[in-house]
Amino acid sequence: MSEKVLMKGNEAIAEAAILAGCRCFFGYPITPQNELIEYMARHLPEAGGTFLQCESEIGAINMVFGASSAGVRAMTSSSSPGISLKQEGISYIAGAELPAVIVNIVRCGPGLGGILPSQSDYFQSTRGGGHGDYRMFVLAPNSVQELADLTLLAFEKADEYRTPVMILGDGILGQMMEPVVLPEKATITVDKPWATTGRGKRGKNNLVSSLFLNPEELEQHNFKLQRKYDLMKEKETRWESYLTEDAEVIVVAYGSAARLSMAAVNMAREQGIKAGLIRPITLFPFPDQPIRAQAEKGTAFLAVELSTGQMVEDVRLAVEGRSPVHFYGRCGGVVPDPKEILEKIVAIRALQEARSESTEGGAA
Incomplete structure (x- = not known):
């Protein structure tokens, strides 16, 4: 069993993500989640991953879309106003049925608000937040240990359901320090035949998109997504x-x-x-x-x-x-x-x- 280490919540998420096989992180600084970005900047390249501080939150979420399309475990993080800017991209990711992990270390609002902790993004997280009939799998840790454990779970469920998964924390959890036993390094065995990795043995190109111009086809796609969310309700509810x-x-x-x-x-x-x-x-x-x-x-x-x-x-x-x-x-x-x-x-x-x-x- 691994020894306990004293870590700040934001850093525990970042280290757990690396252990979970995250190899692409795209983000933009905003308090109170900046330690997560800083940790990724230092340690993700050491694990052979790619860290990029983007020009904006909008750029970050669309880079997650691209990396996830190629089959890579990808993640972004932000705090409340930054998550608002990512909402269109999150809707695209859900529509294209791509796995992605999004971390929101909530600060108070509305508007610019302040950097202190809040839980006022509940509606935004649990109701999708962006346009269209979609939902996100939303995890709510209450300790630094759970921040680490549920980060590993987030990547697993994102791949299993091909869906965006949100880890919803707040300024208290992100900033507090507690002893934590970090998860074991994940062995990733998920097959992604849909990924845009070139023709290879498939002999055909993969296309990742959320565009459906035929209304009946789009309706069936929405019904498919709803069946996925119903399955989550049946199998994944935790309390x-x-x-x-x-x-x-x-x-x-x-x-x-x-x-x-x-x-x-x-x-x-x-x-x-x-x-x-x-x-x-x-x-x-x-x-x-x-x-x-x-x-x-x-x-x-x-x-x-x-x-x-x-x-x-x-x-x-x-x-x-x-x-x-x-x-x-x-x-x-x-x-x-x-x-x-x-x-x-x-x-x-x-x-x-x-x-x-x-x-x-x-x-x-």
């Missing part, structure tokens, strides 16, 4: 449950917010409140099943986010009106104290008790 077996209030949170929420859940338990946590690890596909199962028991939910409320909509869709869904969020780079989340849990539990007493009184 973590914590103290949910007897929970009367369940917090739903991902990434940095989940770390804060777990502390709040533990404090609630110390006060005799049966609180639990469901942490989505895949944001698309979203873990509807465990949330729906708890909702059928009448459990109340609290979505906690570093935003004004985006994931809460997916929680409500999963609950389907079976249970109340509450929200608590801070934005603009403000990070909530676990005590703030605890106060919200206490208030929800008090509301539950008041409703229970009211129901019992009415029955009497």
